[in-house]
Amino acid sequence: MTDTPLFSTAPMLGQQSRWVPRLFHTLRARLIISVALVHVVLMGLFTWEAVERQSHELRQEMVNQGRSLASLMVVASTNALLAEDLASLAEVTRRVGEREDVSYGEVVDVRGFVMASTREGRVGRQVGPVIEQNDQFPLAVDDRVLDLREEVLIENNRVGFVVLGLSTTSLENALTETRNRGIQYTLLALVIGSVAAWLLSLAVTRNLHELTLAAKKIGGGNLDARVNVRSQDETGTLSRAFNLMAASLQRSSRQMEQEHRKRTEAERLACVGEMAASIAHEIRNPMVALINSVKLLGNAQLAAEDHTAVVDIVNTESRRLQRILDDFLMFSRLPAPRLEDGDLKLLVEQTIGLISQDPRYADGICFERRYEEDNRCRFDPDLMRQVLLNLMLNALQAITGEGKLIIRLQRTGDRLNVSIVDNGRGIPADLMSEISKPFFTSRKEGTGLGLPVVQRILAQHGAVLSITSREGSGTEVAFDLEVTNDG
Incomplete structure (x- = not known):
């Protein structure tokens, strides 16, 4: 007797196998699945990149802050360490310990004895093995403290060192929060992408040309592109969905612009800090x-x-x-320019007269003038005198011994070209990208603000400074000014 099963699964499996391919044969399903996968992949990549970028920026910021704080500890404790002023050293470490992200901070003398510490019971002890090199990210798996060390030097003589530990707990919490938010955004993108794909499939055969053109405009960066909604059917629904997507992209673009402004502001503050440090050094x-x-x-x-x-x-x-x-x-505090019509040749001659009175440049320097018949243009006399003086002094300081300085005024259309050429030592190619940065100078007595001031003044005049130089042959600096209308 043959056993007959109560339920036969073969028909069900056959129906299921036929149903699944039929599902994927529909354009709607394929659109939904394809768009959803694209959203998930792109959002996942974006989230991963954002987390990695934020991780790098936060870690770099922590390292920079830690090094700055360690340097401040060195500056604040140098004299006290020499005088063995324990009270001052204790005050330094106490202030450091008040920071939320500081795990510990210590000042150690050259003999290896702890002079001040944020940890109890450490003062007076001779330290054991200490860090010889500053930590670098990534840290060890179980390490939650960034250890930094800064030597206390006086005239290249080591009198001690400071050690500083920064807790990475807040950093890890911030990164975890960013990852969780990225996962939420990815799931949200999955849902929104699926809905948008379903709406698109309803009227995919209608008005494709208009949708294609609008999509191309969006892809080209024109986030103002929209599709005209002329009906209430599936095509109108799709058009409205497209417009909503474009508006969402536009909002996202604005948010990115806001983030860019925030980063720019942070960079500006960092520049201010660098400027303050440079001034203090000078x-x-x-x-x-x-x-x-x-x-x-x-x-x-x-x-x-x-x-x-x-x-x-x-x-x-x-x-x-x-x-x-x-x-x-x-x-x-560069003042706002007061532009007026004037003869630039007279201002050049006045500047040459000022320089000729300087005994450092009175002998051995030949000034060659090449002027136009009409040298009138618009400029602020005081600010433009500063520009000419800075550029001429830079040229003269590049000349060793006897040399020639050519000042040329040449009218081209509605602009007056001003160029100053010297036959000095020239500028090395590897320094061309650095000379215009504030506080960069190759002279011992310089402050590195001459060219930046010149560039800012010229920007106020609607002009740009161009520099052409060849090492060993000389340098030419030039800019254009707006000429005075004859009428």
Whole structure:
């Protein structure tokens, strides 16, 4: 007797096998699945890239903040470490320990004894093995502290070091939150993509040309492109969905622009910090010289010859300090230009006259003028004098011994071209991209603000400075000004 099963699964399997292919034969299903997969993949890649970028930026920011904080600890504890002023060192570590992200901070002398610490019971102990190199991301799996070390040096002599530990807990929490938000956005993109694909499938055969044109405009960056909704049927629904998508992209674009502005502002603040550090570096040496000179002047037994030499140092360093501050104020508080019609040739001659009175450039320098018959243009006399003076002084300082400086005014259409050519040592090719940056200078007495000031003044005049140089042959700097209308 043959056993007959109560239920036969073969017909059901056959029906299921026929049903599944039939489902994928429909355009609607394929559109839904395809678009959903594209949304998920793109959103997943975007989320992954965003997390990686944020991770890199946050980690780099933590490293930079940690190094800055360690450097501040070094500056604040140097004198106290030399004097073994435990109270001052304790105050330094106490202030450091008040920061939320600081895990620990210590000041150690050259013998290896802890002079101040945020951790109890550490003061007075001789440290064991300490970090020899600063930590770099990624840290070890179980490591939640970024360890940093900064040497305390005085005239290249090591008098101690500081160690600093920054907790990465807040960093990890921020990255976890970003990942979770990315997953939520991916799921939301999956839902929205599926709905949009279903709506698209309803009227995919109608008005494809108009939709294609609008899609191309969106792809080309024109987020204002929209599809005209002329009916209430499936085509109208699809058109409205398309317009909603374009509006969503436009909002996303605006949000990205806002994020870009925020990053730009952060970069500006970083530039301000770099500027402040550069200024502090520039004024440190003259301030030290002035302080030491004042101490010497207070010595009643100082010989007359030494007294005169010290006074000369005070005068020299004071002028140097004043020049640094003047350059910085000119760079940071550049006045608005008052453009007026004038003869630029007269201003060039006045500038050459000022330079000729300087004994450093009176001998060995030949000025060659090449002027037009009509050299009238629009400029601010005071600001343009500063431009010409800076550019000519830069050219003269590049000339060793005897040399020639060519000042050429040449009218081209409605612009007056101003060029200054020297036969000095020229600019090395690897420095061409650096010379226009604030505080970059190759001269010991320079502040690195001359060219940035010139560029800002020319920008106010609607002009751009161009620099052409060949090392060993000389340099030409040029810009254009708007000429005065004859009528």
